[in-house]
Amino acid sequence: MLESLREPLGEAFFVRALTAVVMSGITCACLGAYVVLRRMAFVSTALTHSILPGVVAAMLLGFSPYLGALGAALLTAAGAAWLASRRDTSEDSAVGVMLSVMFAAGIALMQQANSWRDFAGLLFGSVVSVGPEDLLVIGLTAAVVLTGLRLLHKELELASFDEEYAQLLGARPGLMRVVLLALVALGAVSCVRLVGALLTTALFVIPAATGVLLGRTLPQVMAWGSACAVAGGVVGLYLSYYFPAVPSGAGIVLCCALPYLAARLIAPRR
Amino acid sequence: MFALLPTLPYAPSEKAGCGGIAIRATNLTARARADGPVAFQDASFEIPCGCRAALIGPNGSGKSTLLRVLAGLTRAESGTVFIGDATPRTGRRRIAYLSQRPHLTAYFPLRLRRLVQMGTYAHHGWLEECFHGDQAVDLALERMGLTELSDRPVHTLSGGQLQRGLIARAIVQGAEILLLDEPYAALDQSSREIIDRFLFSQGQHFTVLMATHDPADLARFDRILELRNHAVTTRRACDGHGHHHA
Numbered sequence: 001m002l003e004s005l006r007e008p009l010g011e012a013f014f015v016r017a018l019t020a021v022v023m024s025g026i027t028c029a030c031l032g033a034y035v036v037l038r039r040m041a042f043v044s045t046a047l048t049h050s051i052l053p054g055v056v057a058a059m060l061l062g063f064s065p066y067l068g069a070l071g072a073a074l075l076t077a078a079g080a081a082w083l084a085s086r087r088d089t090s091e092d093s094a095v096g097v098m099l100s101v102m103f104a105a106g107i108a109l110m111q112q113a114n115s116w117r118d119f120a121g122l123l124f125g126s127v128v129s130v131g132p133e134d135l136l137v138i139g140l141t142a143a144v145v146l147t148g149l150r151l152l153h154k155e156l157e158l159a160s161f162d163e164e165y166a167q168l169l170g171a172r173p174g175l176m177r178v179v180l181l182a183l184v185a186l187g188a189v190s191c192v193r194l195v196g197a198l199l200t201t202a203l204f205v206i207p208a209a210t211g212v213l214l215g216r217t218l219p220q221v222m223a224w225g226s227a228c229a230v231a232g233g234v235v236g237l238y239l240s241y242y243f244p245a246v247p248s249g250a251g252i253v254l255c256c257a258l259p260y261l262a263a264r265l266i267a268p269r270r
Numbered sequence: 271m272f273a274l275l276p277t278l279p280y281a282p283s284e285k286a287g288c289g290g291i292a293i294r295a296t297n298l299t300a301r302a303r304a305d306g307p308v309a310f311q312d313a314s315f316e317i318p319c320g321c322r323a324a325l326i327g328p329n330g331s332g333k334s335t336l337l338r339v340l341a342g343l344t345r346a347e348s349g350t351v352f353i354g355d356a357t358p359r360t361g362r363r364r365i366a367y368l369s370q371r372p373h374l375t376a377y378f379p380l381r382l383r384r385l386v387q388m389g390t391y392a393h394h395g396w397l398e399e400c401f402h403g404d405q406a407v408d409l410a411l412e413r414m415g416l417t418e419l420s421d422r423p424v425h426t427l428s429g430g431q432l433q434r435g436l437i438a439r440a441i442v443q444g445a446e447i448l449l450l451d452e453p454y455a456a457l458d459q460s461s462r463e464i465i466d467r468f469l470f471s472q473g474q475h476f477t478v479l480m481a482t483h484d485p486a487d488l489a490r491f492d493r494i495l496e497l498r499n500h501a502v503t504t505r506r507a508c509d510g511h512g513h514h515h516a
Contacts, residue, residue: 037378087305151397158388161378164369165439168341169392170280170362212379216423221379 008241017127017194017237020138021252024191025203025229027142030149030222031187032208034180037221038160041205042092043080043181046099048188048200050076052106055122055192060113066137066189073185076102081178106197125196125249127237134193141190145183152179157218194233195249202253203229210260213267228263232256280362280395291354292447292477293317293340295502298349302335309335312349313502315495317477319446321508322470324488325481327497333481334370336497337449340479341367353447363392366440367449370481372432376425382435383420386410389442410438415464430461437465450480 008014035044054072058065076098083094110119121129130138149156159166159173166173184204191200211225236252298313309332317323325333338344340351342358342365353361386407411417414434419427427435433453440448448469454462469478470490479495488494492508 037375154391154394154399155396157380158391161375161380161385162372162388164343164367164373165388167343168362168365168367170359171391172280212377215379217379217381217384 021233023142025233026226028203029207029225029229032204036208045201050102056109069189077181127248213263228259292319294352300346323493324491364446366445370451389439410441414438429456
């Protein structure tokens, strides 16, 4: 048993994947606490899906896919905010429009490349192909996101819980929302390598939703969420190592869903 | 590490204390929503420091809008508001505003103690975490009869307990002006008594403006503002209890 846990650790690619999963898992779970509590799951889905055209464009034009992804996610956030700035357009539909437009643009761009196979990793993730540069990007994003969350903890908590009071005190709830969207875009970029554009949103929502069931304070929610994401990520990785039929991205997400299900069944109703 | 960071205040610094007039509104015109009808027009009134003022008027007459304008949450179309010698934006930490139905995020993981502690944020800037002020929080919880509930998640509190918690937050904030939008709307008797005792006891150094529907209530107020047909009329002289904060 112990041997089978230790065996994959001899492989450099597995260790890299493990490190990436732990860092991204914690980043997304902490951000996800706000995503879930503020009911931003749909926005986060849009941001993560809209990465697609950015990465494809970057591959076609030959610049860093991370820059492409970040640009596309920020463009989506800005576009949705602009569309929703009219009184007769709800934010929900604005986000829906941006999500579909960006995803369609991504598919159209993929067609230009004439080879869909190259993009399977982009859509579904390929954590085993994480290289040292990827690890660096993921580590940097994790540092930026977690430092941002720590420094702005009181402002983000206040603006998320009681927007009116935040406004009254001058803590700029509108600005906090933009900051949060930017951080989600950053977090999404760091995850796309692991679980793919289609499933990244799961890392924001599932662990944090588990945390919300178990935690009584915001830091507790983040801690439970991180634990769930790390556990799910590690188990998912081992699963796909020993059962290659299970793609790593899907394995990670499915394993994150198990603690959620357990929490849903045992957490006391509040 | 955090001590090294520059701390920026949320609001510009201002002189503390209330000398004479707590709230002065001049020719105020505002709408509840930018594309809605005018709520009141050219409203001018004064509320002296330490005054307990009631704001009355029929449903939909614009009481809530007036309170929101005074709190700086809704922008007035024209006219000026002074909170002491500051505008609502610069004098914001002096004001506490309680809306009729607080828009709090449902099921947010927050204990009552943390909610009350948020009052201290008024005196902190960006990036600063506050680890002190526990004594003030304890005192405020005690005054509102909430000591036993301080570790309860906010979403398990009753409407009255929550309302008291929000007033405790205003106490911790050290607000000099309390703008209350029908605070008794959904309160049980015991919550009401606790809030009454706090608002109307002698020697309290703050100014109150409370929207109310209860005519029997009015005897207790020093000043009555009536909002009717888009205009504000003032009744009763309030001598004011000119006071200064340390």
